[in-house]
Amino acid sequence: MPEELNEKIKLAVEILAKAKNAVVFTGAGISAESGIPTFRGEDGLWKKYDPEEVASIHGFRRNPRAFWEFSFELMKKTSAEPNPAHYAIAELEKMGIVKAVITQNIDMLHQKAGSKKVYELHGSTEKLDCLDCGKEYDREDFIDFLQKMEPPQCKFCGSMLVKPRVVLFGEPLPTKVLYGAIEESRRADAFIVVGSSLVVYPAAELPYIAKSNGAKMIMVNYEPTVADHIFDVVIYGKAGQILPRIVEEVKRIKRFS
Ligand code: OAD
Ligand code: ZN
Numbered sequence: 001m002p003e004e005l006n007e008k009i010k011l012a013v014e015i016l017a018k019a020k021n022a023v024v025f026t027g028a029g030i031s032a033e034s035g036i037p038t039f040r041g042e043d044g045l046w047k048k049y050d051p052e053e054v055a056s057i058h059g060f061r062r063n064p065r066a067f068w069e070f071s072f073e074l075m076k077k078t079s080a081e082p083n084p085a086h087y088a089i090a091e092l093e094k095m096g097i098v099k100a101v102i103t104q105n106i107d108m109l110h111q112k113a114g115s116k117k118v119y120e121l122h123g124s125t126e127k128l129d130c131l132d133c134g135k136e137y138d139r140e141d142f143i144d145f146l147q148k149m150e151p152p153q154c155k156f157c158g159s160m161l162v163k164p165r166v167v168l169f170g171e172p173l174p175t176k177v178l179y180g181a182i183e184e185s186r187r188a189d190a191f192i193v194v195g196s197s198l199v200v201y202p203a204a205e206l207p208y209i210a211k212s213n214g215a216k217m218i219m220v221n222y223e224p225t226v227a228d229h230i231f232d233v234v235i236y237g238k239a240g241q242i243l244p245r246i247v248e249e250v251k252r253i254k255r256f257s
Helices: 002-018 028-034 057-062 064-077 084-094 109-113 139-148 175-187 205-212 239-256
Strands: 022-026 098-103 118-120 123-130 136-138 162-166 190-194 216-221 233-236
Touching: 002 190, 002 216, 002 233, 002 239, 022 084, 022 175, 022 205, 028 084, 028 109, 028 239, 057 064, 064 162, 084 098, 084 109, 084 239, 098 175, 118 175, 123 139, 136 139, 175 205, 190 205, 205 216, 216 239
Parallel strands: 022 098, 022 190, 098 118, 190 216, 216 233
Antiparallel strands: 123 136, 123 162
């Protein structure tokens, strides 16, 4: 129903054109059009892999190789370039409308697209830690292992428990990042969720925090989520198609106001 879609885009544009403190919250869906598979849904990763085995801290300690095989499989599939949705969000930040991006993704595509203030709730792969001796590493330290797709081994103590600083199931979120993200959500006058099923906590708490502090709520997602009822505008579609349209319209309005 293109009529209805246009109407919803118009509502989202009206909210954003007035916003001074918009916050964007993203999940795996925003990177789907960059070729990165999502976790849930028909072709989701959790249909093929057991998260307890490949993405939990207990699984990692038991068998780091299973985690690495999963990670290398993912790396092979991804082209890892930002798509028009990432660029549209960076553009809204440049226009002074978006103040922060809060992401559950570890792909760093927001930063690559030019977003400056990014809260990585689930960490990133830039740093690694040896869980046995505590030695910290940069990604570059293991670039030879990673390129050959071999699990890294601690250069200090020989342990195989070298883990990228991403949040696995059973691990807490990085405290400072989480508190920063909560503060941004409280202050938000507009809160836009893009590409998340909103089922993983505590990340999924943030839209509720924004809502209860008065933010206007916009959702851009391919499918319905468990939290659609708290949003003022819900747009079902592909982020890479919808967000650039919204940003073009906001620009047009801003030029004439
Ligand atoms: P999910 O895979 O749970 O949800 C992705 C959402 O994106 C779904 O609701 C899809 O409908 C939607 N989607 C798919 N393609 C899209 C597109 N092109 N445009 C817009 N929406 C699209 O991913 P997350 O909500 O990010 O955590 O999952 C949250 C956490 O669960 C992840 O960070 C990860 C995972 O287990 C950890 O590993 C700790
Ligand atoms: Zn070590």
